[in-house]
Amino acid sequence: MKIVVCVKQVPATTAEKRYTSDFRLDRASAESVINPLDEYAIEQALRLQEAGAVESVAYLSMGPEQTAEALRRALAMGGDEAYLVTDGGLGGADLWATARVLAAALDKLAPDVALMGMASDDAKGSLVPGAVAAIRGLPLLSYGSELRLEDSVARIRRLNATGYDIIEAPLPVVASVTDQVGEPRYASLKGIMAAKRKPLETWSLADLGISADELHGAALTRVVEVRPPEPKAPTERIEGIPPEEAASRIADWLAARKLI
Amino acid sequence: MSEVFFLAEFAGTPARSAQELATGAAKLAREAGGQAVGLAYGEGAADGAAALGTWGAARVIVLGDSNAPVITHAAAAASAIRDGGLALLAPATPNGRDLAAAMVGLLGVPAFGPVRAVRFEDGRLRAEASTLQGTSVTISEPSDGAPGPAVVLALAGTFTPEESSGTASVETAETAETAETAPADGGRLAAPRIVESHAEGKAAVNLEEAQVIVAGGRGVGSSDGFAQLQQLADALGGAVGASRAAADAGWVPYQLQIGQTGKVDLRRHSAPGGYADSGECGGHQQGPGCPHWRVRRPVRGWRPVCDRPQVDR
Numbered sequence: 197m198k199i200v201v202c203v204k205q206v207p208a209t210t211a212e213k214r215y216t217s218d219f220r221l222d223r224a225s226a227e228s229v230i231n232p233l234d235e236y237a238i239e240q241a242l243r244l245q246e247a248g249a250v251e252s253v254a255y256l257s258m259g260p261e262q263t264a265e266a267l268r269r270a271l272a273m274g275g276d277e278a279y280l281v282t283d284g285g286l287g288g289a290d291l292w293a294t295a296r297v298l299a300a301a302l303d304k305l306a307p308d309v310a311l312m313g314m315a316s317d318d319a320k321g322s323l324v325p326g327a328v329a330a331i332r333g334l335p336l337l338s339y340g341s342e343l344r345l346e347d348s349v350a351r352i353r354r355l356n357a358t359g360y361d362i363i364e365a366p367l368p369v370v371a372s373v374t375d376q377v378g379e380p381r382y383a384s385l386k387g388i389m390a391a392k393r394k395p396l397e398t399w400s401l402a403d404l405g406i407s408a409d410e411l412h413g414a415a416l417t418r419v420v421e422v423r424p425p426e427p428k429a430p431t432e433r434i435e436g437i438p439p440e441e442a443a444s445r446i447a448d449w450l451a452a453r454k455l456i
Numbered sequence: 457m458s459e460v461f462f463l464a465e466f467a468g469t470p471a472r473s474a475q476e477l478a479t480g481a482a483k484l485a486r487e488a489g490g491q492a493v494g495l496a497y498g499e500g501a502a503d504g505a506a507a508l509g510t511w512g513a514a515r516v517i518v519l520g521d522s523n524a525p526v527i528t529h530a531a532a533a534a535s536a537i538r539d540g541g542l543a544l545l546a547p548a549t550p551n552g553r554d555l556a557a558a559m560v561g562l563l564g565v566p567a568f569g570p571v572r573a574v575r576f577e578d579g580r581l582r583a584e585a586s587t588l589q590g591t592s593v594t595i596s597e598p599s600d601g602a603p604g605p606a607v608v609l610a611l612a613g614t615f616t617p618e619e620s621s622g623t624a625s626v627e628t629a630e631t632a633e634t635a636e637t638a639p640a641d642g643g644r645l646a647a648p649r650i651v652e653s654h655a656e657g658k659a660a661v662n663l664e665e666a667q668v669i670v671a672g673g674r675g676v677g678s679s680d681g682f683a684q685l686q687q688l689a690d691a692l693g694g695a696v697g698a699s700r701a702a703a704d705a706g707w708v709p710y711q712l713q714i715g716q717t718g719k720v721d722l723r724r725h726s727a728p729g730g731y732a733d734s735g736e737c738g739g740h741q742q743g744p745g746c747p748h749w750r751v752r753r754p755v756r757g758w759r760p761v762c763d764r765p766q767v768d769r
Contacts, residue, residue, distance in 0.1 A: 326557025335647040359656035416566035416602040421595040
């Protein structure tokens with residue numbers, strides 16, 4: 197049994213971020229980290245490996261060359277090997293191009309489970325798992341709060357409005373997990389040292405048999421404008437009066453605007 | 457092709473998102489000279505499909521009428537929209553995202569979102585999103601020659617439901633289970649099935665649907681404290697939400713967690729009309745992208761987020 201965890205490198209939440217003149221995120225200026233939601237996918241994969249349900253855990257990412265740092269950090273948490281798809285033709289890749297490339301790389305690696313975080317911290321789309329599953333023609337098990345594997349079947353526990361469902365599909369599958377799978381581990385010093393010796397392979401688009409033409413310039417969308425958000429109205433503070441009076445004023449304020 | 461498609465989730469009745477997106481699709485269709493066409497799924501979709509005309513849908517295609525995993529409808533949805541169209545509006549809910557994503561994968565169409573506004577300008581679709589943690593507004597459009605329909609993931613509250621006197625014509629899609637009529641590999645994509653369902657409590661107001669959220673964190677102190685928040689939520693006609701710390705403490709079930717559980721995330725999944733919170737120490741997490749108004753009682757003193765209330769309507 198083999199799991200490939202897809203990992204995205206994103207700007208740190210606290211990093212100062214700006215766009216370049218062609219409306220792309222200036223990655224050079226922002227500190228980058230593993231997408232925090234992907235760390236839960238890594239944790240889930242490593243727990244399955246420790247429980248003996250999975251023999252090998254590999255990581256896959258797509259991005260500029262410095263994305264290798266994120267893969268090394270993932271390898272420091274555990275797992276066996278990593279793959280990075282990096283190519284000049286992928287700059288500004290949108291959802292469709294990203295899913296197309298990841299799907300091709302996953303076809304090549306042929307894992308039993310392609311595992312992802314439920315969303316990326318920057319794009320916030322939650323669309324890559326479903327798009328990759330559709331391109332590969334594989335079952336999608338999404339938003340799992342737990343992933344379990346048996347002989348030829350994957351099951352996730354997924355919250356619904358009043359409880360949870362167990363959803364099942366035959367392997368191989370594409371799956372995504374939430375932050376309910378358990379706190380991601382920290383990399384130990386031993387893990388960080390060991391990660392340096394683990395295999396990290398780099399692939400180009402040509403290695404995946406994808407031509408630049410096929411990707412339509414890596415995007416079916418384009419950004420035409422970036423502007424600052426509208427200024428906010430000034431804050432009105434209600435302080436220094438009895439709670440009953442404050443509550444009444446807030447209720448009046450909301451009611452006047454037909455909000456309650 | 458001048459259809460503006462929209463995904464219409466049902467849970468017995470049309471979800472709030474279905475009402476919003478029907479209204480939005482009808483508005484966009486008027487701008488572009490087309491018609492709003494719903495793709496309905498979920499329990500009650502077959503019986504309730506015609507009602508979507510109330511919010512402006514001209515036509516509704518029923519994808520499925522069960523609570524089966526939404527991905528099982530992907531092949532039927534792709535068949536319905538594969539001849540093109542101007543746009544497919546999808547709710548930024550977990551189910552909406554899964555089905556929208558499958559359309560991108562199956563049809564190779566552009567995707568936008570999550571957006572807070574969408575319109576046609578000079579015949580081009582323009583999608584407006586809040587990016588970089590609310591510090592920028594980005595406007596995007598399909599590339600020249602990109603196939604349609606463009607998939608647009610719309611945050612809750614992007615459109616306000618407006619009722620009219622219309623009725624929609626209803627048809628039933630070829631089902632995803634009919635492998636002969638499904639697009640390539642739709643059969644395996646459609647394999648997931650629910651094998652067990654567990655109820656853990658009373659049916660609460662669904663956070664994804666809530667127009668007002670009263671949220672609490674560690675500072676609320678106990679499940680009794682959350683009972684008080686429930687009273688406030690009831691009075692406001694809203695739902696209670698909780699931080700991860702409060703859910704981890706066992707004061708509320710995880711279904712009420714606002715965060716990264718796949719249920720609701722104020723940053724990712726929801727733009728409720730109002731948001732009141734109590735005893736939360738969060739800062740920027742609750743800041744960008746969401747409520748039209750908020751009332752806060754933070755854990756300790758005044759927090760920067762309190763200086764960022766918004767009233768947009």
